[in-house]
């Protein structure tokens with residue numbers, strides 16, 4: 423009898439285990455706008471309180487070596503497509519609602535991470551900032567790209583002054599259209615939208631949330647918690663309010679019983695824009711737009727009490743091209759066909775099934791404004807954009823003419839001040855990193871799209887088509903190839 427009862431209990435446990443293992447995990451991907459590690463306490467930041475992010479790190483997996491791209495639109499297109507900027511074409515920044523010219527993130531010519539998740543049966547939503555389509559011209563675009571529902575700051579729409587407001591009195595686009603919300607704080611509205619979406623979910627259907635947060639990009643602002651913050655107090659107040667919003671998301675997952683099967687990934691789209699702070703005893707200046715580590719190597723935390731190992735710090739290499747294949751593997755989705763993807767899935771690392779990831783190197787490139795050719799088509803300002811390639815220790819800067827400019831030992835020189843390009847001891851490392859660069863196309867693609875109709879507000883440049891050649895040095899490379907050795 424006892425044996426029989428025990429058998430029955432074991433049988434039930436085995437059944438429950440099988441059921442849980444076959445459930446698809448929910449995924450929430452939260453990405454702050456313009457924030458580096460030097461503002462996150464669990465990465466070693468001082469003078470700041472980020473208790474909710476710290477708790478995610480403490481009860482999850484903290485990555486040290488994850489690259490975004492150095493600026494907004496290159497990062498966002500990379501995340502959506504699983505491709506590097508030289509392949510998807512958004513190498514430069516092109517602020518579509520502000521500059522237009524018929525350029526847009528074209529759903530017919532690009533993969534979309536949200537469509538991949540939809541194909542695996544996920545409910546999907548997005549809230550925050552988009553910037554690569556103009557919702558006035560393409561009101562259904564987010565549906566076309568795979569999002570069921572949305573609440574977005576429109577970005578600054580040229581000729582529409584109220585749309586410039588992202589913080590107080592924000593201009594928000596939903597299925598009901600776009601309007602100003604007097605007296606409201608934009609980040610609150612987007613967060614409430616996500617809390618509401620989570621509250622509507624049922625356990626039998628998985629969900630995917632893409633949360634490109636409105637905070638902590640400029641302009642500086644007061645927050646609901648610090649309504650009287652002085653100019654000097656405003657940036658830390660914005661960081662702390664972002665942390666508070668993430669805390670609300672986690673609380674909602676706890677309250678709804680969804681936490682155990684929801685993988686939360688929290689990261690940022692590029693480094694801080696200008697402010698500096700102390701990180702592990704060093705002063706670190708925000709390097710948005712640059713391929714320095716503090717411009718491109720972002721804080722990145724994965725957390726799910728039921729699925730992701732707790733209290734782990736990893737040096738596994740990854741960059742934002744890996745997100746699409748990672749989410750596809752977690753969701754059991756097929757990858758888009760007929761396209762070259764640059765990323766590889768790091769799902770085994772996140773789930774604690776592999777100690778290290780599949781990547782031997784990572785890459786970052788892009789930023790600065792694009793231009794347009796004589797036909798009015800948006801193109802990159804250079805045929806080949808400078809970039810950085812790194813492994814866990816060494817980092818190579820490549821110039822616009824594909825030559826190597828700078829080699830840095832990140833372990834000994836975190837501020838990247840010493841150029842080791844001529845150090846004979848590092849010759850093999852230089853050759854190995856250069857060989858990776860040689861696998862890239864000789865010319866970067868420009869954005870892929872079928873042009874939309876011209877608009878009255880389309881941006882006109884003084885000197886369109888400037889410098890589409892192989893001139894100039896990357897912003898972080900030394901003027902001459904001088905080295906200490």
Ligand SMILES: [Ca+2]
Pocket residue numbers: 455456493494639691692
């Ligand atoms: Ca950004």
